[in-house]
Amino acid sequence: MARHSETVEPRGRARGRSPLLGGATFELRHRVARVAWSTCWILFARWTPPQLQPLRRLVLRAFGADIHPTAMVRSSVKIWWPGNLKMGERASLGPGAICYNVASVTIEDFAIVSQRAHLCTGTHDIDDPDFPLRARPIKVGRNAWVAAEAFVGPGVHIGEGAVLGARAVTFRNLEDWTVYGGNHAKPLRSRKKIV
Structure with a gap:
């Protein structure tokens, strides 16, 4: 399954039917692959206790994720497509x-994405009458922390230790x-570097 980088073009438009009118955004083979992924996650990973972290990593790798052997992915996470996920050493996706x-998400070494945080690589072109999906990658830098219920939009790079x-x-x-806080996030203070 190819990674989506900058722009995702609607498939329905080529057939004269836009996604806004019920046409498909993604090819049938990708939709089928995502059904297989969701089914496997529910059957083999979603119910697992913390001790079965290796099984969750195995399921993610089976669908193309690039996951370090020490990365932590909680069983209750929702991942749209594993093939677009890369996690480094001790990186963590919380409950x-x-x-x-839809585009790639990279969570570098020792970076933490806390409970119910949302990493969203996709948006729509509101100026196009077909309302096509547009996607841009997200990167969470080494030692960075996305705290509980925070939202990260398409194309954002969260710097090291941010x-x-x-x-x-x-x-x-x-x-x-x-350190940033608020909506829209504003810088609050510097953070001491971790050696």
Whole structure:
């Protein structure tokens, strides 16, 4: 399954039927693959206790995820497509986190995405009458923390050691070793570098 990088073009338009009118955004083979992925996650991973972390990583890898052997993915996460997910050493996706990764999501070494945080790579072109899906990758830098229920929009790069506070929202890149909060997130203070 190919990764989606910058723009996802609607498939329905070629057949004269836009996604806005009920046409498909993705090819049939991709929709079938996503049904298989969702089914496998429910059957083999969703119910697993913390001790079965290796099984969850195995299921993710089977669908193309690039997951470090020490990365932690909680059983209650929602991942749109594993083939667009890369997680580094000790990287973590917390309980109930949503990873809507139509484009790639990279969570670097020691980065944390906390409970119910939302990483959203997709949006729509509101100026196009067909309302096509547009997707841009998200990167969460090394030692960064996306706190509980925060929202990260398409194309955002969260710098090394940056913190996006609880329930904060960002559609812009976050500078290294800076703490942000609010909606839209604003810098609050510097953070001491972790050696």
